Amino acid sequence: MPLPVLRVQDLKTYFYTGAGVTRAVDQISYDIGRGEIVGLVGESGCGKTVSALSILQLIQSPPGRIVGGRIELEGRNLLDLGTREMESVRGDQISMIFQEPMSSLNPIFSIGEQVSESLRIHRGLSKRAALDQTVKMLELVGIPSPERRVSEYPHQMSGGMRQRVMIAMALSCQPKVLIADEPTTALDVTIQAQILELMLSLRQELNMAILLITHDLGVVAETTERVVVMYAGKVVEEATARTIFRSPLHPYTIGLLGSVPSLDNVTRERRGRERLQEIPGLVPSLDNLPAGCNFQPRCARAMDVCLGQEPDLKEIEAGHLVRCWLHA
């Protein structure tokens, strides 16, 4: 694995609400190598987004708080930084793009003003220089006639175009890490492919690492090199993408993969046999987690030990980690 550029270690982000403590992210760790693409996968509400927002310290506080762990960017712990220093990291070293391109741009500013903002903050460019640079960025992300588009407003653009603008905005300072939180979920399939391809090609060009948060295993298979699977605020499995798809070990990962139609499944279905599998039950509520292994109530292979004690994350072979008693 290449040298990690971003290292998340035992990160804990808890939400303190009237009802008690919600452990949205509970001691998760992962590394992202320089220029690497890592997929962060899991069902809705498993803590993917919270863990990403924690990296940039964008957790709404109160009620949320990062209560422990380290987030190291090239060896520097971001959690030790002051507000000012953190502001200078955001958008410059680490950028983020969001799920909803429709609401991620402020309707009252032109595209150019919004994209150039980051350049003006971090590079100290003049308004005009920043706008010239913005035109180049918009060209880079494949927006046609960028010099005309810079003075347009978000409502004049389609969802795919806006997501390209968001990418331009995130990449304008050539960050080392890009966090993409479900960047294609709100887009239709053809646009999805274009946006993913764009992100991949820009990664090559700018040599940045990408943390791709998604629940779409198809996207993961197509793009990522390594996959971290999260369940109920914890990492349950981590391996290279190839291993995850070929030989998943955790019953949850197996279930996730089984719930996606693959070409094999389709042909089998033609023959009228197998249906898509589902994982029974629901994601447990984070403030009322089951005893023992958090996945145990939904697990077909649960044993006695699963009820009593939570398994540790174990390295089964180099680079393949699993949190399951079956492989302890």
Place this chain on the structure above:
Amino acid sequence: MGAERKQYSYRLSLGERLRQRTGGPIRRLLRHRLATVGTLLVLAAIVCALAAPLLAPYDPLEQDLRFRLKPPLWRAPEGEKFLLGTDQFGRDVLSRIIFGSRVSLAVGTASVLLGGSLGLFLGLCAGFFGGWIDDVIMRLADVQLSFPFLILALCIIAILGSGLINLIIVLSLYGWVVYARLIRASVLSIKEIEYVQAARAIGQSTAKILVKHILPNVIAPFFVISSFQVARIIIIEASLGFLGLGVPPPTPTWGNMLSDGREYLQEAWWIGTFPGLAIAVVVLGINLLGDGLRDALDPKTYLKS
């Protein structure tokens, strides 16, 4: 195609950009017919207030008991020269209405400016920072809302004494709650929108996010509510004047004139009627303008077109 005169619009001069931006709302406002009427009425009132000494035919304070309770021109015998009649001291009603507009408009705008900025500031803080700041500000607002306004005004004026400045203070204190609650509610909804988070994700500071992303999005409802507040304040000022809590006589104010007119309603109806009409017309004008502003400034109504 025309490469030599290719001009990027983002390179427009400041003036051109300004025109592009402000041209929109004003044009939209004037397309609204009733709003145009409102604007004209408000402008007329402002001209009256500013040019009162030039417009008023008489000194509003000059008493002349020989011309006591003279009826308006069209009901008066030949030779009389008071367009809207005179009051019980022989003062010209028209001149007093013209000078009275000064107090009404001054009180209206000053209290809205003062109360509005206070409310805007507190509302922004309460909505954006939340937590205990929000609690303190909003409980304060609740306490104030639970207080009958006239009693509050009576207390403050009893303590501070009556006068123009004190009146403005009272009315500003009265008004801030309306703004604070409105602004807080808008901020609460806007700060959850992803572009605020996106702005934070590119490293913008909290202060800048407040000023650049949140404020412009709440300022339109603020203007709209301000215009309605001016109208309300003018009415409240008149009611305070009517109760004798406003600007003390002999300064002509519409409220004082109404109060004077009440006693003579049987024999000299014009003393109270015309200031009442003035209030009604100005308030109507401001409300029409406010309605128009609401449509012109609301991005939801104009971005669709």
